[in-house]
Amino acid sequence: MSVDANIDCSAGLYYHKCYNAQAGIFRCSLPDGACIVLSDEHSEYRWFDPDELGEVQKRRVPDATEYKGRLYSRSL
Numbered sequence: 001m002s003v004d005a006n007i008d009c010s011a012g013l014y015y016h017k018c019y020n021a022q023a024g025i026f027r028c029s030l031p032d033g034a035c036i037v038l039s040d041e042h043s044e045y046r047w048f049d050p051d052e053l054g055e056v057q058k059r060r061v062p063d064a065t066e067y068k069g070r071l072y073s074r075s076l
Contacts, residue, residue, distance in 0.1 A: 003036045005029065011064040012072040016056070025072075027064045 005028040012025040036045060050061055063072040 003034055004031065005034070006031060009067060010071060011067045012060060012074070014060060014073070015075045017075060023060075025060050025064050027067050 008027045008029055010024060011027045014023045014025065015021075016023065038045065050058060053061060059074065
């Protein structure tokens with residue numbers, strides 16, 4: 001899937017000890033008229049209600065959507 005997006009800010013840097021991995025979360029916006037194009041690797045996309053997300057994402061999404069200039073760093 002590809003789309004031209006504007007990266008507005010870095011909202012979080014997270015360490016997931018179960019996977020020994022880090023994830024960066026960015027708050028982005030789509031320019032007017034942006035078109036999402038699916039690649040051969042994707043069959044669909046959709047928006048999720050926050051209640052449908054897993055526990056880890058339920059903590060990360062508000063960090064980005066309610067971003068007020070503070071970069072969050074959490075270990076999960």
